[in-house]
Amino acid sequence: MVRASECEIKFFCVTCRFLRIDSISSMLNHCSFVDSLCMYVYIYIYKHTQLQNKFVPIFTCGGKENHLSHRTVRQVWEGDILQILYMMVSLCTSLIGSFSPSAPRYPYLPWGIRPPGRLFALKCRPTNFPRALQQEKQLGNLSVESTVTETQEEEAKDAPEDVDGVPATQLEDNYDEERSKLRNGREVFEEKAYLIGVERKGDAEDFFGIEESLKELAQLADTAGLRVVGSTYQKLSSPNPRTYIGSGKVAEIKTAVHALDVETVIFDDELSAGQLRNLEKTFGGDVRVCDRTALILDIFNQRAATHEAALQVSLAQMEYQLPRLTKMWTHLERQAGGQVKGMGEKQIEVDKRILRTQIGVLKKELESVRKHRKQYRNRRTSVPVPVVSLVGYTNAGKSTLLNRLTGADVLAEDRLFATLDPTTRRVQMKNGREFLLTDTVGFIQKLPTMLVAAFRATLEEISESSLLVHVVDISHPLSVQQIDAVDKVLAELDVSSIPKLMVWNKVDRASNPQEIRDEAKKRKDIVCISALTGEGLQEFCEAVQEKLKDSMVWIEALVPFDKGELLSTIHRVGMVDKMEYIENGTLIKAYVPLRFARLLTPMRHLCSS
Numbered sequence: 001m002v003r004a005s006e007c008e009i010k011f012f013c014v015t016c017r018f019l020r021i022d023s024i025s026s027m028l029n030h031c032s033f034v035d036s037l038c039m040y041v042y043i044y045i046y047k048h049t050q051l052q053n054k055f056v057p058i059f060t061c062g063g064k065e066n067h068l069s070h071r072t073v074r075q076v077w078e079g080d081i082l083q084i085l086y087m088m089v090s091l092c093t094s095l096i097g098s099f100s101p102s103a104p105r106y107p108y109l110p111w112g113i114r115p116p117g118r119l120f121a122l123k124c125r126p127t128n129f130p131r132a133l134q135q136e137k138q139l140g141n142l143s144v145e146s147t148v149t150e151t152q153e154e155e156a157k158d159a160p161e162d163v164d165g166v167p168a169t170q171l172e173d174n175y176d177e178e179r180s181k182l183r184n185g186r187e188v189f190e191e192k193a194y195l196i197g198v199e200r201k202g203d204a205e206d207f208f209g210i211e212e213s214l215k216e217l218a219q220l221a222d223t224a225g226l227r228v229v230g231s232t233y234q235k236l237s238s239p240n241p242r243t244y245i246g247s248g249k250v251a252e253i254k255t256a257v258h259a260l261d262v263e264t265v266i267f268d269d270e271l272s273a274g275q276l277r278n279l280e281k282t283f284g285g286d287v288r289v290c291d292r293t294a295l296i297l298d299i300f301n302q303r304a305a306t307h308e309a310a311l312q313v314s315l316a317q318m319e320y321q322l323p324r325l326t327k328m329w330t331h332l333e334r335q336a337g338g339q340v341k342g343m344g345e346k347q348i349e350v351d352k353r354i355l356r357t358q359i360g361v362l363k364k365e366l367e368s369v370r371k372h373r374k375q376y377r378n379r380r381t382s383v384p385v386p387v388v389s390l391v392g393y394t395n396a397g398k399s400t401l402l403n404r405l406t407g408a409d410v411l412a413e414d415r416l417f418a419t420l421d422p423t424t425r426r427v428q429m430k431n432g433r434e435f436l437l438t439d440t441v442g443f444i445q446k447l448p449t450m451l452v453a454a455f456r457a458t459l460e461e462i463s464e465s466s467l468l469v470h471v472v473d474i475s476h477p478l479s480v481q482q483i484d485a486v487d488k489v490l491a492e493l494d495v496s497s498i499p500k501l502m503v504w505n506k507v508d509r510a511s512n513p514q515e516i517r518d519e520a521k522k523r524k525d526i527v528c529i530s531a532l533t534g535e536g537l538q539e540f541c542e543a544v545q546e547k548l549k550d551s552m553v554w555i556e557a558l559v560p561f562d563k564g565e566l567l568s569t570i571h572r573v574g575m576v577d578k579m580e581y582i583e584n585g586t587l588i589k590a591y592v593p594l595r596f597a598r599l600l601t602p603m604r605h606l607c608s609s
C-alpha cells in the first residue's frame with residue numbers, strides 16, 4: 001500500500017529545464033500559462049523502514065521522454081487528484097511491464113499518453129521492481145494490478161532482455177544507497193551532476209577565475225540537492241554558437257557523462273535555447289542540460305516561502321522561458337515529421353502571446369503587492385526611526401547578524417540563498433537609541449539580470465534606507481571579488497547616493513584575524529566583526545549611529561512643554577547635542593532624520609524668532 005506521503009512525484013518543466021516542481025498543485029499552477037506545456041515526470045516511491053525509522057526510496061523511475069502534455073494536465077485538473085497518482089502508478093507499472101515479454105506494452109496509460117518505447121530504457125531499476133511490486137499493489141482506493149508474475153520475474157532475472165536495443169546488462173540496477181540523502185527529515189535520491197565552465201580569453205569581466213566560479217557552481221548544485229560527480233572547463237576566445245563549447249570538448253564530456261552515469265549537465269554560463277537543445281541531443285539518453293541561471297531559478301523556486309517571493313520567482317522563470325519556447329516543440333516535430341513544423345510554429349506564436357499576457361498579469365499582481373508593502377513602509381516611516389539595510393554576497397552572514405542584534409529567528413545556514421524575503425527588526429542600543437535593521441536577499445556573481453529585475457520590488461527596501469551595511473565574509477578567499485560583484489549589483493539598483501558602511505564579518509574564521517582587525521582599524525568605514533561570536537558588535541552599532549548622523553540634519557528647536565513626547569522621540573532617533581529648559585519650552589539642539597526635521601519645522605521657526 002503506497003500512501004501519498006510516501007510517493008514523491010517530481011515534474012521537470014521542459015522549458016524551464018531545471019525547474020523542479022514537487023507538488024501537483026504547483027505543477028498545475030506552473031503550467032496553466034502555456035497551452036502546449038509538457039513536463040518530464042520522475043517518480044520516487046518511498047518506504048518507511050521501521051528499523052531505521054526513515055524513508056528510503058524503493059522505486060525510482062522517470063525520464064526525459066516521460067512527459068505530460070498540458071491537455072493531460074488539464075484533464076487531471078478537472079478530475080480527481082487521485083487520478084494523477086493513478087496515472088503515475090500506471091506509468092510505473094507500464095515500465096515494469098516492459099520487462100516482461102508477455103505484458104502489454106502500454107497497459108495503463110489513460111488519456112492516450114504514448115511515451116515512446118525508449119522510455120523503458122531509461123531509468124528503470126529492474127532489481128527494485130519485484131520489491132516495489134510485492135509491497136505496492138494498491139494506491140488509495142485504486143488497485144493497481146501487477147503485470148509481472150513471479151515466474152516472469154525469475155525469467156527476467158535469468159535471461160536479461162534487451163530493451164529497445166539497449167542491452168539489459170547496461171540497464172542493471174545501479175541503485176546506490178549512498179545517493180540517498182536526508183533532507184527535511186526524508187531520505188531523497190540525489191541526482192548526479194556534471195559541471196562545465198568556459199574561460200573566455202581576455203575576458204576582464206570574469207574576475208572570479210574559472211576554477212573558483214566552478215567551485216561556487218558546485219555549491220549552488222549542492223544547495224539545489226544535486227551531487228556533483230565531476231567538472232571540466234575550456235578556454236575559448238569565443239563560444240561556439242551551436243554547442244557553446246568546442247566539438248572535441250563535447251565528445252570528451254559525453255564520454256565522462258556516460259561513464260559516470262550523469263543525469264544533469266550544468267553550464268556555468270547562460271546558454272541559448274539552440275545550444276541547450278543541440279547539447280542534449282549530442283549527449284543523448286536521459287541527460288538533461290541546463291545553465292547556471294536555471295539552477296539559480298531552481299533554488300529560488302525551492303526556497304520561495306512567501307507569496308511575494310513566489311510571484312517574483314515565477315516572473316523571472318517566465319522571462320527565462322520566453323526566448324526558449326521553441327524547445328518544447330521538438331517532440332511534436334519528432335512525432336509527425338516535417339508536416340507539423342508549420343503548425344508548431346503557429347503554436348509557438350500562440351504560446352508566446354499567452355506567456356506575455358501572463359507576464360503582464362504577474363507584473364500587475366506584483367505591483368499591487370508592492371503598493372501594499374509601500375503603504376506599510378510609509379506607515380513605518382511615519383515613526384522616524386532610521387532604516388539600515390544589510391546587503392552583501394550570499395552566505396556572508398547577513399541573517400546571522402540580524403538574528404544576533406535583534407533576537408530574530410531568520411533562517412541562517414551554510415547554503416547559498418537562504419534568505420529571499422526581507423525581514424525588518426528594531427535594534428535597541430545600550431544608549432537608548434534605536435534603528436531598524438533589514439535583512440535582504442544575497443547577491444552572487446553572474447546574477448541573472450531578470451532575477452535582479454524581478455526582485456526589484458523587494459530590493460526597493462534597500463533604495464529607501466538611510467544606510468547600507470555591506471556585509472563581507474572576510475574569511476572567504478575571494479572576498480575581494482565578492483565585494484566587486486556586490487558593488488556591481490548595487491550600481492544596477494541605483495543606490496549610489498545612500499551612505500555605506502562596510503562590515504568584515506567572520507573574522508573568527510579567518511586564518512589571520514589579527515592582521516584583518518589591524519587593517520580594518522586603519523581604514524575608514526570598515527568595522528571588523530563576528531556575527532557568530534558577537535565580537536565587534538558594539539563598535540558596529542556605534543559606527544552605524546555615526547554614519548546615520550551623515551544622513552541627518554542639524555536642528556535647533558523650541559519644543560513646548562505640552563509636546564514632551566517629541567523630546568523622547570528626538571532622543572530615540574536622533575543625536576542630541578544640547579538641551580535646555582527655558583521659560584516657554586525646551587530648547588534642543590540635535591541631529592535628526594530629515595523626515596522628522598520637517599515635523600519640527602514650526603518649532604524651529606519658534607526657536608529662531
Ligand SMILES: Nc1nc2c(ncn2[C@@H]2O[C@H](COP(=O)(O)OP(=O)(O)OP(=O)(O)O)[C@@H](O)[C@H]2O)c(=O)[nH]1
Pocket residue numbers: 392393394395396397398399400401411412413414415416417418419420440441442443505506507508509529530531532533
Ligand atoms: N564562523 C563564522 N560563521 C558565521 C559568521 N556569521 C555567519 N556565519 C555562518 O555563515 C553561514 C551563512 O550565514 P547566513 O547568516 O545564512 O548568511 P546570509 O548572508 O544571510 O546568506 P543568504 O541568506 O544566503 O544570502 C551560516 O552557517 C552562519 O552560521 C561568523 O561571524 N563566523
Ligand SMILES: [Mg+2]
Pocket residue numbers: 398399400411412418419439
Ligand atoms: Mg540570509
